[in-house]
Amino acid sequence: MADRNIWPAAQPPPPGWLPAGADHPPVLPPGQPPRPVYREPHPIRTAPVLSGMGAALIWFAAFGFLAGDLLSYAWWTVLAAVTAWAVALVLTKLGDRGVATGVAIVAGLGLSIAMGFVTHRWVATLDWPLW
Template identity: 60%
Template structure:
């Protein structure tokens, strides 16, 4: 069994070399780092805000309501919803590449939720009648 290292009490300082040494603010900079490029910092160039996400959610919800209302039964409703989801996902891809990423996120989320709702109804019909309703 490996030996456990003993910890030091709060009244005694830690062992030498445990804590990093701090340079005073007036100390010259470290000359070994002068030839290196500055450290990178990573930030999103196109930030996603809440208002564009909400507008994408609202527009896609309206899109799904309009397409879903074209269906007269479960089969046509499901196919119209699948078509609406495919078009919405294409729009989300285009928006994420050349447009507003916040709206693309809203469109993608709403289309995923809308498609899940439609396919839940399809699955429930399939489980209750043992007949696949999309054919």
């Protein structure tokens, strides 16, 4: 059997290595928390995000029903996404950031789905369907 290496216990650092007073925690005034607590001034909650997602879903459905073929569906979706992102930017500055987050999530998802259909048609027919 091979010899086992037995490592010595960790040695304390040499004198002067640690700054003065590092061997004990600093004393805080009474009533102070042990560390700072950072809180978001305007937290984003679940209900506003879901309401923003629902509003954007209705928005994209309304624009999608205007389309008659893939070309018009793609361009209507691009228009709906650009306007939804503009609304999300305004809501971020002036309104509820939770609603803006929901709108932006659905806008990105809706545009991704439309571009997925465009890409599928492009790959299947070797013809770019947007021009």
